[in-house]
Amino acid sequence: MFKHLFTLIWNKKKQHALLILEMIVSFMVLFAVFTLIVYYYTNYRRPMGFRYDNVLAVSWFAPPGSNTNKDSTYNVFQSLRRSVTSMPEVKGMSYVSTNSPFSVNTTNNGITYNGIYQMAHYYTTDDHFPQTVEASMLEGRWFNANDALGKEQPMVINDVLKEKFFPNESAVGKTLELNGQQNRIVGVVQTLKDKGDYAPLTAGTYKRMDDSAFLSRILISYQPGADAGFESRLFRTFSNALKTSTIEIERLTEKRVAMNNTTLIPMIFLLVVGGFLIVNVALGIFGVLWYNVSRRRAEIGLRRAIGATGYGISGQIVSETMILSTFALLIGVFFAVQFPLLNLFDMPSGVYVTAILLSVLFIYLLAAICAFYPGRQAAQIYPAVALHED
Numbered sequence: 151m152f153k154h155l156f157t158l159i160w161n162k163k164k165q166h167a168l169l170i171l172e173m174i175v176s177f178m179v180l181f182a183v184f185t186l187i188v189y190y191y192t193n194y195r196r197p198m199g200f201r202y203d204n205v206l207a208v209s210w211f212a213p214p215g216s217n218t219n220k221d222s223t224y225n226v227f228q229s230l231r232r233s234v235t236s237m238p239e240v241k242g243m244s245y246v247s248t249n250s251p252f253s254v255n256t257t258n259n260g261i262t263y264n265g266i267y268q269m270a271h272y273y274t275t276d277d278h279f280p281q282t283v284e285a286s287m288l289e290g291r292w293f294n295a296n297d298a299l300g301k302e303q304p305m306v307i308n309d310v311l312k313e314k315f316f317p318n319e320s321a322v323g324k325t326l327e328l329n330g331q332q333n334r335i336v337g338v339v340q341t342l343k344d345k346g347d348y349a350p351l352t353a354g355t356y357k358r359m360d361d362s363a364f365l366s367r368i369l370i371s372y373q374p375g376a377d378a379g380f381e382s383r384l385f386r387t388f389s390n391a392l393k394t395s396t397i398e399i400e401r402l403t404e405k406r407v408a409m410n411n412t413t414l415i416p417m418i419f420l421l422v423v424g425g426f427l428i429v430n431v432a433l434g435i436f437g438v439l440w441y442n443v444s445r446r447r448a449e450i451g452l453r454r455a456i457g458a459t460g461y462g463i464s465g466q467i468v469s470e471t472m473i474l475s476t477f478a479l480l481i482g483v484f485f486a487v488q489f490p491l492l493n494l495f496d497m498p499s500g501v502y503v504t505a506i507l508l509s510v511l512f513i514y515l516l517a518a519i520c521a522f523y524p525g526r527q528a529a530q531i532y533p534a535v536a537l538h539e540d
Contacts, residue, residue: 166474168438169434169435169438169474169478170474170477170478170481171478172431172434172435172438172478173431173435173474173475173478173479173482173513173517174478174481174482175427175431176427176428176431176513176516177478177479177482177483177486177509177510177513178482178485178486179424179427179428180424180428180508180509180512180513181482181486181505181506181509182420182424183420183421183424184504184505184508184509184512185489185497185501185502185505186417186420187417187421187505188501188504188505188508189350189497189501190348190413190414190417192498192500192501193343193347193348193349193350193351194347194348196343196351197340197343198342198343198347199285199286199339199340199341199342199343200251200283200284200285200342200344201283201284201371202251202252202283202402202403202406203402203403204241204371204372204373204374204376205282205283205369205370205371205372205401205402206369206370206371206372206381206384206399206400206401206402207250207251207252207253207367207368207369207399207400207401207402207405208367208368208369208370208384208388208397208398208399208400209248209366209367209397209398209400210366210388210392210395210396210397210398211366211395211396211398212366212392212394212395213394213395226391226392227245229391230368230387230388230391230392231243233387233391234368234370234384234387237380237383237384237387238373239372239373239376239377239380240370240371240372240373241282241371241372241373242278242281242282242283242369242370242371243278243282243368243369243370243371244275244276244278244279244281244282244283244368244369245275245276245359245365245367245368246273246274246275246276246279246365246367246368246369247273247274247275247365247367248366248367249271249272249273250344250367250369251283251342251344251369251402251405251406252344252345252346252402252405252406252408252409253344253405254409254412256271257271257272257273258270258271258272259272259328259329259355260328261311261315261326261327261328261353261355262326262327262328263315263324263326263327266314266315268311268314268315268353269353270307270311270352270353270354270355271352271353271354271355272354272355272357273354273355273356273357274356274357274358274359274365275356275357275358275359275365276358276359277292277293277294277295277358279292279356279369280292280339282369282370282371283342283369283371284371285339285340285342286339286340287337287338287339287340288309288312288338288339288340289312289320289321289322289337289338290306290321290322290335290336290337290338291336291337292306292336292337292339293305293306293336293337293356293358297336297358298358300334302325302332302333302334303328303331303332303333303334303357303358304333304334304336304357304358305326305328305333305334305335305336305355305356305357306335306336306337306338306339306355306356307321307326307335307337307338307339307353307354307355307356308338308339308340308341308342308351308353308354308355308356309338309339309340309341310341310351310352310353310354311353311354311355312338314353321335321338322335322336322337322338323335326355328355333355333357339356341354342354345409346406346409346410346412346413347406347410348410348413348414349409349413369402370384381399384399385397385399428516431516432516432519432520435471435516435517435520435521436520436523436524439467439471439520439521439524440524440527442524443467443524443525443527443528446528450463450528460529460530461529463525463528463529464525464526464528464529465525466525466528467521467524467525467528468518468521468522468525470521471517471518471520471521472514472517472518472521474517475513475514475517478513479510479513479514482509482513483506483510486502486505486506486509487502487506489502490502490503
């Protein structure tokens with residue numbers, strides 16, 4: 151049977167070449183769409199690694215030249231901390247750099263260990279960060295005031311960076327080179343998904359802020375039952391302490407939604423384009439099959455005249471389409487597997503493999519649906535009518 155189908159397909163190879171090309175293009179478009187969907191879904195399922203509800207991000211923008219006195223900056227920060235933490239609604243407070251959770255700001259630095267170079271996110275914060283956002287320590291501890299007395303700078307890394315440099319050993323006590331300085335690892339924290347639900351987990355380092363450093367953002371966690379006037383009182387506290395600065399208070403829950411929307415817009419656009427192309431490909435496959443059935447009425451009528459059943463004719467049309475789909479998928483899969491083999495776009499291999507399987511299943515389903523109705527129409531051709539028309 152297959153030999154007969156291959157012979158029929160080979161005899162009409164010029165007509166089928168366009169159909170195969172159409173399926174290859176459709177497969178590659180589907181592969182791109184499914185790759186993004188699987189990639190975002192895989193990232194979405196990973197834990198956030200910190201608490202963002204009931205957490206405020208307070209930013210202030212000081213006039214140029216107003217924060218040059220380090221002693222004054224230290225006193226203002228300490229006074230502000232006492233005022234904020236004395237409020238009954240406040241659970242924790244931490245000074246952070248501007249690349250705080252769900253911020254569009256990003257700071258990267260190169261880390262070197264035993265000659266291996268790795269880019270990583272670079273965060274600056276204080277001793278109270280893990281308590282404020284409920285981050286989980288996996289090894290060692292967070293830095294504290296005693297670390298300021300050591301010769302080497304303390305550093306906390308996340309588990310993604312730990313797996314790259316120390317996959318089968320403890321990272322605590324090891325030293326990493328950053329900006330030409332040796333930094334001693336005191337702890338490993340669970341990776342924070344701070345760029346939204348769909349962002350990948352990336353390597354990161356946390357450095358302890360100097361007592362005289364100026365950080366223009368604070369994270370404040372508060373009790374769930376805080377009343378509506380809490381933010382007003384908090385704003386007045388900051389305005390009194392930072393008289394010449396502009397104060398902005400944002401909720402991390404709202405910043406998370408905004409960050410997710412920014413990530414989803416390109417995917418939605420690609421889905422719309424992919425859906426439009428798939429509809430056009432489906433119409434093209436349906437039209438080509440319909441045209442082939444119309445041109446093969448005499449052949450089909452002759453097969454019915456020598457005893458072929460309607461189910462046999464319908465099955466032949468669908469089988470031919472499935473074989474053509476297999477030819478197209480073999481070529482398409484050949485190009486698709488190059489992505490995980492060459493590690494293009496630095497995505498996990500599992501994402502590409504899953505996207506390939508989903509694309510193959512979708513193409514087979516699409517081809518079967520498009521072939522079903524023309525096959526059914528071919529099965530209803532009467533031998534006498536078809537031979538008379540010919």
